[in-house]
Amino acid sequence: MKTHLFETIPEESNKILERFDLLLQDIKPLNSKQLAHLPENIRELSHLLTDERSSRRIGYMNSTVFLAAYTRYFMWWNLVRLSPVFSGFCKNENTKAVFSGLTDDSVLLDIGSGPLTVPVALWLAAPELRTKKLTFYCLDYSQTALALGEEILLSVAAKTAAATPNQKLWQIVRVKGAMGTAIKRKADVVFCANMFNELFWDTPQPLEQVSKKYAGELLPYLKEKASVFVAEPGVPRAARFVSLLRDSLMRKGFMPLSPCPHTGVCPMDGRKGGKWCHFTLLTDEADAPEKLLKISASAGIPKDRASLSFIFASSVETGSSETATLMAQKPATEIKNSCGLNVRVVSDSIKLGDRGSGRYSCSEAGLTLLVAPEKAFTSGDMLETAITSEQVKKLPRDKKSGAVKIEL
DSSP states (O other), X not given: OEEOSSOOOOHHHHHHHHTHHHHHHHHSOOOHHHHHHHHHHHHHHHHHHTTTGGGOOTTGGGOHXXXXXXXXXXXXXXXXXXXXXXXXXXXXXXXXXXXXXXXXXXXXXXXXXXXXXXXXXXHHHOGGGTTSOOEEEEXXXXXXXXXXXXXXXXXXXXXHGGGSTTOOOOEEEEEESOTTOOOXXXXXXXXXXXXXXXXXXXXXXXXXXXXXXXXXXXXXXXEEEEEEEEEEESSHHXXXXXXXXXXXXXXXXXXXXXXXXXXXXXXXXXXXXXXXXXXXXXXXXXXXXXXXXXXXXXXXXXXXXXXXXXXXXXXXXXXXXXXXXXXXXXXXXXXXXXXXXXXXXXXXXXXXXXXXXXXXXXXXXXXXXXXXXXTSOOTTOEEEOOOOHHHHHHSOBOTTTOOEXXXX
């Protein structure tokens, strides 16, 4: 049986994403001169977010020019990335209970919210949550970005009202500050999307130490039974941080619900020279908005893919960090799932010479190579196999990577 990580968002949401630039133009219109300079501003902001981040001001999102560039390019791409992931969470068995369990009294927190990218993505992805009066705390340095984000969410909600009977507006509570700033209520779910890389990227401290620190700083925000979603760019250093954060969260009683198909040691942890866990939407296959692709090209940042590394973890029923620690340290060869080995596809298709093609994947057996036809899987697919723990021990190993090899 095969399931997808990225799920299709509703038709009305897809229409909004296709015309997101027009929605922004209605809220904060740019004149012809400003539109002409938009590609240049996007390119400058891209440098500030990557190779020139050391010179970036903390309040850069208060700049009208940069905020326009951010929403019309970076936010748009992040919505393209996150919305299908959230849609998958609401449909897949291992994760949908978290969202279906939310009620009118539930509290969500988005740290580093900017222009409310996460709330907007969740609204687009999950029509079932539009009928619940959730309280969403949105924490960021920039009140300007938060205010614009609330306008964007209200505009999006107005466009989905016809498709969502009994739709309710979420209560947005804007909080100025950084991670660690107190909020009045404990959260059922905490989101951090593209936030931690601004904190750990240039730190001289070991990432192991940094991940433990931030895992500890998340806990005061959470109810006893709660969930955490952290997403970062799909590059090795970010994937390394996410893998270490996964381990730190497990030791504090939070089990990975997605994308991990197991609770063993991460076999794609982003160590130097190794594989890193990241998932890719090919923009042509993902139906990325044509106008967004044109903006990317005009800014000199063409994209044929949109990738991310993430962890979605939830506190275990016992609340026992000791149990979590034991599970985290369990040998990867001890397959606990009596129904068979679950395998999460990660990499693009790779050529295997005369053996055809395959994809590097993650399973409780460790790094896994699925040998299958090129179009059989896409990044993020989950394959449920009938392979038992005894059969895993007899599987061949790929000579190049040492991965367990499964031929389909």
